Structure formats: structure tokens, C-alpha cells
Amino acid sequence: MEEIKVFCPATIANVSCGFDVLGLALDSVGDEMIIRKTSEKGITITKISGQELPLETTKNVSGVAGLAFLEKSDFDGGFEIEIDKRIKPGSGIGSSAASSAGAVWAMNELLGKPFSNLELVQFAMQGEKLASDVAHADNVAPAIYGGFTLVRSYNPLDIVPIPTPNELFATVIHPQIEVKTSDSRKILKTNITLEKGIQQWGNVGGLIAGLFQNDYDLIGRSLQDHIVEPIRSILIPGFDKIKANAIHVGALGGGISGSGPSIFALSKGEKIAQKVAESMKETYKNIGIEFDIHVSKVNTQGVKRIS
Amino acid sequence: MEEIKVFCPATIANVSCGFDVLGLALDSVGDEMIIRKTSEKGITITKISGQELPLETTKNVSGVAGLAFLEKSDFDGGFEIEIDKRIKPGSGIGSSAASSAGAVWAMNELLGKPFSNLELVQFAMQGEKLASDVAHADNVAPAIYGGFTLVRSYNPLDIVPIPTPNELFATVIHPQIEVKTSDSRKILKTNITLEKGIQQWGNVGGLIAGLFQNDYDLIGRSLQDHIVEPIRSILIPGFDKIKANAIHVGALGGGISGSGPSIFALSKGEKIAQKVAESMKETYKNIGIEFDIHVSKVNTQGVKRIS
Numbered sequence: 106m107e108e109i110k111v112f113c114p115a116t117i118a119n120v121s122c123g124f125d126v127l128g129l130a131l132d133s134v135g136d137e138m139i140i141r142k143t144s145e146k147g148i149t150i151t152k153i154s155g156q157e158l159p160l161e162t163t164k165n166v167s168g169v170a171g172l173a174f175l176e177k178s179d180f181d182g183g184f185e186i187e188i189d190k191r192i193k194p195g196s197g198i199g200s201s202a203a204s205s206a207g208a209v210w211a212m213n214e215l216l217g218k219p220f221s222n223l224e225l226v227q228f229a230m231q232g233e234k235l236a237s238d239v240a241h242a243d244n245v246a247p248a249i250y251g252g253f254t255l256v257r258s259y260n261p262l263d264i265v266p267i268p269t270p271n272e273l274f275a276t277v278i279h280p281q282i283e284v285k286t287s288d289s290r291k292i293l294k295t296n297i298t299l300e301k302g303i304q305q306w307g308n309v310g311g312l313i314a315g316l317f318q319n320d321y322d323l324i325g326r327s328l329q330d331h332i333v334e335p336i337r338s339i340l341i342p343g344f345d346k347i348k349a350n351a352i353h354v355g356a357l358g359g360g361i362s363g364s365g366p367s368i369f370a371l372s373k374g375e376k377i378a379q380k381v382a383e384s385m386k387e388t389y390k391n392i393g394i395e396f397d398i399h400v401s402k403v404n405t406q407g408v409k410r411i412s
Numbered sequence: 413m414e415e416i417k418v419f420c421p422a423t424i425a426n427v428s429c430g431f432d433v434l435g436l437a438l439d440s441v442g443d444e445m446i447i448r449k450t451s452e453k454g455i456t457i458t459k460i461s462g463q464e465l466p467l468e469t470t471k472n473v474s475g476v477a478g479l480a481f482l483e484k485s486d487f488d489g490g491f492e493i494e495i496d497k498r499i500k501p502g503s504g505i506g507s508s509a510a511s512s513a514g515a516v517w518a519m520n521e522l523l524g525k526p527f528s529n530l531e532l533v534q535f536a537m538q539g540e541k542l543a544s545d546v547a548h549a550d551n552v553a554p555a556i557y558g559g560f561t562l563v564r565s566y567n568p569l570d571i572v573p574i575p576t577p578n579e580l581f582a583t584v585i586h587p588q589i590e591v592k593t594s595d596s597r598k599i600l601k602t603n604i605t606l607e608k609g610i611q612q613w614g615n616v617g618g619l620i621a622g623l624f625q626n627d628y629d630l631i632g633r634s635l636q637d638h639i640v641e642p643i644r645s646i647l648i649p650g651f652d653k654i655k656a657n658a659i660h661v662g663a664l665g666g667g668i669s670g671s672g673p674s675i676f677a678l679s680k681g682e683k684i685a686q687k688v689a690e691s692m693k694e695t696y697k698n699i700g701i702e703f704d705i706h707v708s709k710v711n712t713q714g715v716k717r718i719s
Contacts, residue, residue: 124606126614257618258611263633265621296603299431302639304565306613307433310620311564314572317624326570332609 108141109214110412113207114251114404115192116199117275117369118243121328121360122308126256128199128247131275132404136203137411138167139187140211147183148172155190166201166232167208173228174209180216184208193397196279197367202244205232210249210408223264225249237287237364244363251407253316269403270319274378276356278347278385279367281395284340289364292336301331321357321373328358328371341366343392350384375400415448416521417719420514421558421711422499423506424582424676425550428635428667429615433563435506435554438582439711443510444718445474446494447518454490455479462497473539477512480535481519485526491519500704503586504674509551512539517556517715530571532556544594544671551670558714560623576710577626581685583663585654585692586674588702591647596671599643608638628664628680635665635678648673650699657691682707 115134120127148171162168192200229245246254253267315323338344351370355377359370372378422441427434455478469475499507516535536552553561560574618634645651658677662684666677679685
């Protein structure tokens, strides 16, 4: 195989209570990439459509992730990358992670899978570092593993795939305002109260237990973030209303997707997820904010080959 | 049924990463209690053997828990309580919780189970409040539900029973020094760094996932506490050695049981748990500290009727 075309899913990181550790992959939102083996060494980005992004290898997240891959590989050649960028950068649904994860997953396929998923996450994290100064894994891990993932530890890196209940759907609304990941990290406090910490790890435990048991109510009760959401939501106009209305029409719960500004809600079944979408649209129309909106099943496969 | 005799298990709270939220019940260590229906209203503690503890109802944790039970019950009479106290108070393996949980569980049986486990935990928490000023649930919940339990939230109280892998054994050593729960809470800091919080909820997620999947390695990797253990372990002579040696001979991991001074380790299989016990004994013999030691399967039943 000399060339592969892949779908690179958008992802929701943090998932309310799981700041920096939890993430999930989406099914109906993502980029497409073509990766091609070359005899020439190194990584060349030949084409980017959909968004204005740097073609220079060391300035593009997929280039940087690809270089990290090549450095550990014994492959003698290189790769060309074409990106059809459909996820808007800065939207909070893992735009950079999709490119980084998609690139290294595809390269691994082309070489006959020399690397494990865990190693691919490590390469892709280099792309994340370029994008946001922090090599976080909570978007690239679900993009590569699919479904829900837990980053149990960063040092050493330990990724735990978590099962996904079959009827779990996400609704994600992206208000057309920009919040940079690096900025939204800066406003966080470096200390938290032990009391809030206890609430948070109680909820993380509850969410994981709910996912294992298909206990949608428990999932809903656990989707609470007393630490990051109260601070970051200030940057997102209409956040409280969007969330309250989503829960009012039947969502299990919701919060900020990654570092925002996208807001997500999880629901049991597509029908409710669509109702949640209607409610979100309505809310932003009333406030007068432009938006994109997506309804998606949780994608349990991660990056996948489409041709 | 007019009288019931019950076994009231010792419990390990916190279980390393799960401060204030996780707990597990033991099988081979516990008190015995006899609870008897009386036509007279109120709670009378008629006999306590094994330890010097107050017979006065409002000063005894089982009395206080029993009064909380009676207050919500439409039962017209009362109860007599006899306690054979085998768990030493202040040992850190849920001595007060065993009495509180045992009393209300037995009363509930005698009246034909009018209350749910969740309600029983709420009554028993009143006993905990008497014992340590804080109505914590991380010992009484596993004592009543059995196995591992997660206190997802205190307000409202939300207890999640977590499945227990079949080969999971605990080794617990109790050095003969006294650490009061209230004192060992006072030395904790009210603030923690967000960074340590992230490590902690990553580990709680990992431990829950490990328990659901019978993944003993993941359980072991997740048994880490970067917040409370570094502070409280200072109060426990030989802690670092006991823990390191236990892991060296095969324990999955370990930590402080509750607020200490008992130290626990979890192992896969009784054989390793016994080896861990030998190693712990050896360590304390070398340091010259008197101790009790227990090896126990995790008790998945909680309080149980013995006659």
C-alpha cells in the first residue's frame, strides 16, 4: 500500500469532570487526509484545503507528529500529506489532534503497523505541543483508540480505553468566537481546594462506572465539573443557558468541549440528541451568535481508512 | 424475627487514590453484634465486650446510628444492642463504621427491610460523625453494600457499588500506635495543586476501570496517592519500608488504610497476600513495633447474618 485516505475524528476532551484525562471521539465530524509513501526522506505537506494552515512541516501539527513518527521508525523513505481540513482550528473539538492523530495512524498503516496505539499517541502528542504548548493526550488518545479514553497517567503515559454505551450521542455547538487553548489554560488556577478535588474524582469514578455499566443516569449525574467549567465558561457567551436548556430537553449532562468555546451535551439516543441540537440552536439564535452544530454517535473506532 | 446476630466487617477507606470516596470491605476481620427488638422505645446498649467503649446510647456510634434509624422508622418499639468489639478503635480499618453499619443493617433486617442500602448508609453516617466529627461514608458504604464502593457525591449522597475481581486479597497491618481520625484530618492541607488533582482523578478512573475489567495490573498502577499519603504517612513509622517491601514481594500496590495507622496492600491471590503479610511482619519486627496483621479476601457481601 502506497497511499491511504483516512477520516480523522473530532474529539471532545475533558468531558466535564475529567479535566486533562478523559476524551471521546465523534463520528460525523472530522477531517480527511491522504498520506502517501515517498522514497524521499522527511515529511512534505503538499496540499491543505478547507482552512488556511501552514504547509511548512515543522509549523504544521501533522508534520511535527509525522517527524516524531519517522524519527522512531526504521522506514527509509518519507511521506506526503494532503489535508482536507473540515474541523475549524480553535473550535475546541480537537482540530489539531485530528491532524496529528490522522497522520501518524495512516503512516503506521502504510508501514504495516510497526507501532502500538500508545506509541502513536506519543507521536501525535508532539503535534499537540506545537498547537498549544502542552503535549496533552486527551484529544489524540480518543482520536487514535476510538470511543472514550482515560489518560490514567502522563508519566509514564498510560491510556485506558473505556467502553462506550451503544446509545450514547453527543451534540456539539461551536459558537463563532475564538478561544485559544493556550489562553484558556492560562486563566486556570494552579491550586484547587481539596474539597473540590474530592468532588471531581468522585465524578470521574462515577462516569467510568456508568460507562462500564451502560448506566445512563449515572453518566448524567457524573457529568459535573466544579473546577474548570466555572472559570472557563465565563469566556463562552450563553454557556449557562445552552447547558441548562439542553438538560431541560433531555440531555444527560454536558459542559465545555476541551478548552472551548464549543459546548457539548451527551444524550441517550439520537432523537434526544437532535432535540438538544434544536434547543442549542434556538438559544444561540436568540442571543444572536453564529454557530456550527453537530450531532454524532460516539465513534468507537477512531481514525479510520476510507479508501 | 426478634433477634439477629451479625458479622460487621472491617473496611479500608480511601484505597490510595480515592480519598473520601472509595472503600472496600474485609472478610476475615470484623465485629459481631446481637440486635434485639424491644417493645420499649429507644436504643439500649446492654453489653460491650472486647473493648472499653461507652454504653450510653448517645455516646456510642451504634447507638447514634440506631437513633437515626428509629427516627425515620415507623416502628413503635426499640432495640437492644450487644457488641463483641474485635476491631480496635483508632486502627484505621473502620472500627466505628462496623458498629454503625452493623447496627442499622441488623435493625433493618429485623423490621423486614423497610430501608434501602443508601438510607442505611445515611443512618450509619451519623455514627461516623460522632466518631470523627465528619459524617464520612467511605467506610460505612462498603460495610453495608459489600465489595468496593464509590461515594460519587455527598450532596446528594450517591453510592456506586463497584464489582470486585474474584482473586483480590487485602493484607492489613496495624502498628500499635494511635492516630485519631480527627487529628489525621487536621494535618491535611485545604488546597492541592491542580496538577496533583489531575493525577488523582486519573488514578481513580484507572482503579475503577481495573476493577470492572479484572485488570490486576491496572489496579496496581492506579493505587497511587500523591495528595494525602505523602502527608499522613509521616505519622506512621516504617510506612515507606512496609509499602516498598510489600510491592517487592508481589503486592499490586498499597497505602494507608483510612486515616491510618493501618497500612494495606492489595494482591492477586491469597498466596501473594500471605507473602506480603510475612514481609510486613518482618519489617515491623526489625523496626521493633508491635502489630496485628490480617489477610482477607475482599468481602462482597458486607454486613451479614451469622445466626
